[in-house]
Amino acid sequence: MELDALLRSLEATGVATAIRENDLLFPWVESFHVLAITLVVGSIAIVDLRLMGLASRDRAIARVASEVLPCTWAAFGVAALSGALLFSSNALTYAHNAYFLAKLSFLVLAALNMSIFHLFVGHDSESRGAKIAGGVSLALWICVVAFGRWTGFTLHATPLAS
């Protein structure tokens, strides 16, 4: 398969080899990945719960979003970069892991949900659409965490990954 060849050459790059073969590099990158994910999910949950009308109701949605989302995006940048590095170290194994693929799918769905919300609802509104978008987002991010955690238990190429 052509994709497999591509993934193999990704694994063969210097950075990927270093992360795979150095005993300390993988856990360090992983630590930043986990830290970033807790900040992404925790901060998105603040906005989602506000959209759902379940928290911070004394503050406007636009205000909560403008205060919190810069933190979310910064943390997401770190999570995506560290995640890409971890992926590269064992690209073939991850790409064939059903839990990892599910995690990526939930990430894509979370992005779609956000885009649809911005295009059709707009983040000022206290509407039913906003409530639904918030609930869907929260559920999708919980799935991202769950399937990410499960990935570590179902990979056998990196025995230390659990």
Next chain:
Amino acid sequence: MRTRALDSFCAWLEQTPLSQAIQGAGWIVPTVQTIHILAIAAVMASALMIALRLDARFRRVIGWALPVLLATGVIMIIGEPVRSLENPVFQLKMALLASAIVVFLLPFRNRVVATLSLCLWVGIVFAGRWIAYY
């Protein structure tokens, strides 16, 4: 730190029916870890909001998340006593956690306390990930 008393406590805990049940059902540990990470996400985002002085009321969220973290943490310890209790990184994590709880309970709050709290929680997350490697 490893003492004979800790050794025998871990050996006893490992043999209890509850520990055996956790070890026997493969889905329990990843599920409990997922809840543990979601609770730590609530703590981290709250500690960040407080440190950035965006909303001091997030202190309450930490108060709700702490019992969840302790409960899920205890389940993981019961499932794998040696891997956790006798692990130097786990012991460091518990020392950092004790410090974070002391800071959380301090009678005064300011920017220094909020920053210290955030740093301690970052250390706790890092130590938590490193337990798997020691």
